[in-house]
Amino acid sequence: MTRRRVLVTGGAGFLGSHLCENLLDQGHEVLCLDNFVTGRLSNLDHLRGNPRLEIVRHDVCVPLDVQVDEIFNLACPASPPDYQADPIQTMKTSVLGTLNLLELARACNAKIFQASTSEIYGDPHVHPQPESYWGNVNPIGPRSCYDEGKRCAETMLFDFHRQHNVEIKLVRIFNTYGPRMRPDDGRVVSNFVVQALKGDDITIYGQGSQTRSFCFVDDLIDGFLRLMASPPSFTGPVNLGNPGEFTIRELAEQVIALTGSRSRIVHRPLPVDDPRQRRPDISLASRELGWQPKIPLSEGLKQTIAYFDRLLATESHELPETA
Ligand code: NAD
Ligand code: UDP
Numbered sequence: 001m002t003r004r005r006v007l008v009t010g011g012a013g014f015l016g017s018h019l020c021e022n023l024l025d026q027g028h029e030v031l032c033l034d035n036f037v038t039g040r041l042s043n044l045d046h047l048r049g050n051p052r053l054e055i056v057r058h059d060v061c062v063p064l065d066v067q068v069d070e071i072f073n074l075a076c077p078a079s080p081p082d083y084q085a086d087p088i089q090t091m092k093t094s095v096l097g098t099l100n101l102l103e104l105a106r107a108c109n110a111k112i113f114q115a116s117t118s119e120i121y122g123d124p125h126v127h128p129q130p131e132s133y134w135g136n137v138n139p140i141g142p143r144s145c146y147d148e149g150k151r152c153a154e155t156m157l158f159d160f161h162r163q164h165n166v167e168i169k170l171v172r173i174f175n176t177y178g179p180r181m182r183p184d185d186g187r188v189v190s191n192f193v194v195q196a197l198k199g200d201d202i203t204i205y206g207q208g209s210q211t212r213s214f215c216f217v218d219d220l221i222d223g224f225l226r227l228m229a230s231p232p233s234f235t236g237p238v239n240l241g242n243p244g245e246f247t248i249r250e251l252a253e254q255v256i257a258l259t260g261s262r263s264r265i266v267h268r269p270l271p272v273d274d275p276r277q278r279r280p281d282i283s284l285a286s287r288e289l290g291w292q293p294k295i296p297l298s299e300g301l302k303q304t305i306a307y308f309d310r311l312l313a314t315e316s317h318e319l320p321e322t323a
Helices: 014-025 041-047 080-085 087-108 144-164 188-198 217-228 248-259 283-289 297-318
Strands: 005-009 029-034 053-057 070-073 111-117 168-173 202-205 211-213 238-240 245-247 265-268
Touching: 005 014, 005 087, 014 029, 014 041, 014 217, 041 053, 070 087, 070 217, 080 087, 080 144, 087 111, 087 144, 111 144, 111 217, 144 168, 168 217, 188 202, 188 248, 188 297, 202 248, 211 248, 217 238, 217 283, 238 283, 245 248, 248 265, 248 297
Parallel strands: 005 029, 005 070, 029 053, 070 111, 111 168, 168 238, 202 265
Antiparallel strands: 211 245
16 A cells, blocks of 8 residues: 555544544545534544644635645535534535635645535435436525535536546535534434433424435445545545435434433424435445445444443533533
């Protein structure tokens, strides 16, 4: 293996910290860049003694000048409450941030990987979603800062590829969960697990008939690394996610069963533009990358529950309410 210098933006976040760890394990030098808006330095605590890891506080909206061989752009808040907290900054992060990183990739002759999302399919009319589906996205709603920002980033990736020959890798990530999610990030898996462990009410938004497909983080990172190592002719977009599809009510019931919790299920209003169904068609990833998720929801939930259980035991006095 050739040691490479790899920039990971959003490296202190949930997915970014797992990616940094895997890249260090492979022997690379990792430059982890983050503004810590939703990421935490503690996600990298166990790696900080590694001399091949450098951590820099930086906002990707500001151009940067570093020399790297590869760029993974993961910088962007990902949970709906997080990205809606400052929608203008979310849009700037996807648009200006990705533009700055594409300019950097061009200047360094580096390969660039962009973390896009199943949200670019919006509330889909095609099910499951293949990469060829163009989506059904509201351009002016509360989710638009994220969905349209990510769509714009996809466009810029392909324009830099066609206009300047930049080598691109575009992944559309479907709901991913696992250790190092923030307990208060507002996403459904972290909310339900923390609520169940604390004995709080489990908050289902709407009737809970909406569906999602949940991928365990280790499977996703394996897909990231396979995509980055694929031949230059394979640009994506490629879906990565677990095609097992569950209603939100089924998820709540599984979490209650696995934690043995006495929490009650309560209903809260469904957020505006909440997609009714979501499941990836992963035939392209399977064919081009030889990738299939291996960890079923029940197994991934057990690992996630164990993580939050440990976290609550050490931090219980500091945790905010989730309901
Ligand atoms: P996260 O919020 O844990 O991580 C995002 C990281 O980006 C954080 O560390 C945050 O501090 C950093 N960041 C945000 N804005 C920044 C900026 N302007 N400059 C520098 N750093 C910035 O979320 P995550 O789940 O780890 O998501 C990582 C990426 O994957 C995001 O781009 C997200 O859109 C994408 N994604 C994630 C999922 C998922 O299910 N986890 C699904 C689809 C797409
Ligand atoms: N959700 C829920 N209760 C919660 C948090 C989320 O019922 O406490 C629902 C949410 O309305 C959505 C699904 O769970 O239908 C997934 O939400 P999440 O925010 O994790 O991700 P999304 O896929 O919507 O971006």
